[in-house]
Amino acid sequence: MKTTRSELLDIIYRFYPRGVQQIMRIYVPPNEPVYEDTEEHRRLVEAANRGRAEYPTWKAMIHRLGDRYSLQNESLSLFAGGIEPAYSGRIWLIDETALSFHVSLLGPYYGIHLPGIPEEEPVAREVAREIEATYPGYQPIPPELGNEVVPDVELDGVMMGEATIYVCLFSIVWTWVDP
Template sequence: MMTTLSELLDVVYRFYPRGVRKTMRMYVPPNEPVYDDTEEHRHLVKAANRGRAEYPTRKAMIRRLRNRFRLQDESLHLLAGGGGDPAYSARIYRPKDLEPVPSLSSRASLSFHVSLLGPYYGIRDGGEPDEIPAAVAEEIEATYPGYRPIPPELGNEVVPDVDMDGVSMGQATIDMCLFSVVWTWVDPA
């Protein structure tokens, strides 16, 4: 099945209000829309709640991948119940990533994300070619039948009228909206 830009934008706009800045109520004039009160934000929170309920499936997949690779689950805060994360996220460290560095968290060379907003996943690889991306994709597709990757040329499209945590209006990409700003933590090769 072919993924289209129109399809992805429809998903983004179902969960992110157009033209509404993510600002606290105390900074917004009376009678102006507040991000957290929008129907779209309520859909995002509902998707995150569903992600919490379905976390055992995710946990089993992470356990299988952790048996093969050095993995850091970036979705544990999802279980705390705050906000509306759009995806499960994790990072994999290759052996070269583990050489002594000031910050281990900045050295992961692969991250992967399974969206809670639609049947999509993403793998962001900044390492040398190896079997890891294919193994991760295979595991995701086995755990989440029907999920498919977002082509990079579509995922990199800017959504000009969406504001989200950590990303200003006009700078969020489709990948960031569907996978969170954690998507940017690994630089692609």
């Protein structure tokens, strides 16, 4: 099944309102809506809550991968009440170079962010197999779609017109690996 841009944007717009900046209530006039008042934000909070409830599945997968690789779990902020759209992890390949991988809590998608070195290929294949076995039906988002900018949403730490499909579905953690 081929993933389409339209399908991904439909998911994003369920969790991120169009044209609403993520600023604190104290900075807007009275009776002016803020991001936290929106139905989309409520859905994102619910997705993060599901992620906390289903964390044992992610943790088991992380442990399996951690038995083979030097791994860092980037999803611990969920336990602190974070509102993350995905589970995220990082595998250190060489020196200060890592690939990151993400499993969205918003839809049946995952992504593997590659740093662009030869050592990444066998690890990326193994991570993809592990994700697909752990999360049946999940599929990768192709780079030609994932790198597209979503022009009318703003996320915490990402200004309006700068968030990509990857960042919307996997969080700002997606940008922590430089290809």
